[in-house]
Amino acid sequence: MIHTFLRENVYAAGLLLLLRLYVGWEWLTAGYHKLMDGFDAKGFLTGAISKPVTDQGGELIYPNFTAFLEHFALPNVKLINILIPLGEVLIGLGFIVGALTAAAAFFGLLMNFMFMFAGTVSTNPWLILLGGLIMIAGANGGRLGVDYYAAPFVRKLFHKNSFHGAKQQS
Known part of the structure; x- marks a missing residue:
């Protein structure tokens, strides 16, 4: 029932617009400040590696993520310093x-989870909750935005280039 409401209801699209604006502003300002003030993830990454998330027995909870870091x-911190703010x-x-x-x-969810795997809580759970609702809403999440106008074009483009579309043309 809630799934159908989020994905199809025009009133839900209005609520999702408000959520989108709030979550978007949070992401935009965070990235903007990192771009303008300079951003260096080296200290954060070093701390996340030296003090990874562990259970009470000292066992690593996310060993694969710690190895990734x-x-x-x-080693690619210069690339990370560009990718995160951008x-x-x-x-x-x-x-x-x-x-x-x-x-x-x-x-957004992917980045929030990465930050949480590294041991940072901050606003990440809140943004995961709100971003998850927007993602579950699918196309209705962007109904009051550019997606409303772009979706028919994209559907037509993918249908034309799909295997099914190619099969019909022959």
């Missing part, structure tokens, strides 16, 4: 204008 993220700005813009809303929600 140690063997990929930290990703935050793009996610924020996607939410605010309602363009590629479901994709923005997906990548």
Whole structure:
């Protein structure tokens, strides 16, 4: 019932617009400040590696993520320093204008979970909850935005280039 409401109801689209604007603003301002003030993830990554999330017995809870940080993220910190702020700005813009809303929600959730795996709570659970609702809403999440106008074009483009469309043409 709630799933149908979120995905199809025009009133839900209005509520999702408000959620999108709030979540988008949070992402946009976080990324903007990182871009303008300078951002260096090296200290955060080093701390996340040296003090990873463990259980009460000292056992690593996310050993694969800690290995990812140690063997990929930290050696490529210059790339991470670009990707995180740029990703935050793009996610924020996607939410605010309602363009590629479901994709923005997906990548927002991915970044929030990455931050939580590294041991940072902050606003991440709240943004996961709100971003999850927007992602569950699918196309209705961007109904009052650019997605409303872009969706028919994208559907036509994918239908034309799909195997099914190619089969009909022959």
